[in-house]
Amino acid sequence: MFNAIAAHGGVSSQDPRAFRLVQLPDAIPGPHDLLVRVEALAVNPVDTKVRAGLPGPEAPTQPGAVPRLLGWDAAGEVEACGAAVRGFGPGDAVWFAGDINRQGCYGERVLVEAAICGHRPPKLSAAEAAALPLTGITAWEALFERLGLDPEGADAGRSLLILGGAGGVGSIAIQLARRAGLVVIATASRNESKAWCEQLGADHVLNHQHPLAPQLAPLGYEQLDAIANFSDTDAYWPVMAELIRPQGAIVAIVGNRSPLDLNLLKAKSASFHWEFMFTRPQFQTADRGEQGAILARLAQLVEAGELFSTLTTELTPINPTNLARAHGLLESGRTIGKIVLTGWG
Numbered sequence: 001m002f003n004a005i006a007a008h009g010g011v012s013s014q015d016p017r018a019f020r021l022v023q024l025p026d027a028i029p030g031p032h033d034l035l036v037r038v039e040a041l042a043v044n045p046v047d048t049k050v051r052a053g054l055p056g057p058e059a060p061t062q063p064g065a066v067p068r069l070l071g072w073d074a075a076g077e078v079e080a081c082g083a084a085v086r087g088f089g090p091g092d093a094v095w096f097a098g099d100i101n102r103q104g105c106y107g108e109r110v111l112v113e114a115a116i117c118g119h120r121p122p123k124l125s126a127a128e129a130a131a132l133p134l135t136g137i138t139a140w141e142a143l144f145e146r147l148g149l150d151p152e153g154a155d156a157g158r159s160l161l162i163l164g165g166a167g168g169v170g171s172i173a174i175q176l177a178r179r180a181g182l183v184v185i186a187t188a189s190r191n192e193s194k195a196w197c198e199q200l201g202a203d204h205v206l207n208h209q210h211p212l213a214p215q216l217a218p219l220g221y222e223q224l225d226a227i228a229n230f231s232d233t234d235a236y237w238p239v240m241a242e243l244i245r246p247q248g249a250i251v252a253i254v255g256n257r258s259p260l261d262l263n264l265l266k267a268k269s270a271s272f273h274w275e276f277m278f279t280r281p282q283f284q285t286a287d288r289g290e291q292g293a294i295l296a297r298l299a300q301l302v303e304a305g306e307l308f309s310t311l312t313t314e315l316t317p318i319n320p321t322n323l324a325r326a327h328g329l330l331e332s333g334r335t336i337g338k339i340v341l342t343g344w345g
């Protein structure tokens, strides 16, 4: 048996019934799986969104039913490997985001397919490492796969607007884009979040609480080569259509709530791309091992001192009280960098 934190929907994250400690039967790795002992986990907005759809604390449960575990961002140690696993062994220190269709990492142990895991950078503590996988894969796929920018500098000098620079995803994207030689124009609305974006390497920081075009014009960037929207797709749709240059590219990671007018992009032949970090594992795409490769590349960059952990808040231990705290902070929409929980106490 292992300890885990089950979540309920239907109540505020601050309701004492939202999270509870449970004991679950040991998980057995499938042929391609790693069984990982979770040392640290990061929380993400997806956790709060999935929790919202879970049954409430009063909902009847079937005897023997296993509760849904949230959490798709972790660092830990391999305890056992499936028979077909190559490249990992017991005792390896790993990091991964995982698959939203499987149980998450709010437990002492979790199963994850080896193809979407990486060896974590030795330079980082478990907490520092847990801050990076989900946001790192999202930012990498958004910039270098969906927008097609070159990670190694072939697109140096091109302009990139990052909407939501200080959040989890923005904090990695700024670093990767800066390293790729792009002109990075991030947005933040507070002194602390603006300073954080500058510290990560943003060339310019705009305030997203004010119209963006009048802030861009004095910088000499009336139109952008690329836009990465890590915030509200609906709210920014008209302004993105206005600011993207002819034949430019836009990527978004947050689903729209209302229909979007694609015609706004037609005259400019601008392209629009979705990025969803869980696409590869969810649909078991043949290339899902690319996520393992991205994690390996991120680990190299960390070891080379070219990428820094975005950990800003560490809560210990991993328990219902600290998970409630972490969800409350995420729900504020004002998080800077990443919140990580460590140790099982």
Ligand SMILES: NC(=O)c1ccc[n+]([C@@H]2O[C@H](COP(=O)([O-])OP(=O)(O)OC[C@H]3O[C@@H](n4cnc5c(N)ncnc54)[C@H](OP(=O)(O)O)[C@@H]3O)[C@@H](O)[C@H]2O)c1
Residues within 6 Å of the ligand: 044, 045, 046, 134, 135, 138, 163, 164, 165, 166, 167, 168, 169, 170, 187, 188, 189, 190, 193, 194, 208, 230, 231, 232, 252, 253, 254, 275, 276, 277, 278, 330, 333, 334, 335, 336, 337
């Ligand atoms: N598709 C995917 O694969 C994927 C992956 C990861 C995340 N997501 C989604 O992407 C969103 C961002 O995730 P995250 O982890 O980066 O979130 P986060 O860390 O919670 O983002 C917090 C940041 O959002 C900024 N923000 C708040 N209002 C904003 C606005 N109107 N415009 C621009 N920025 C604003 C805040 O900056 P200020 O305090 O400076 O205002 C704050 O720093 C979430 O909805 C999440 O579910 C999707």
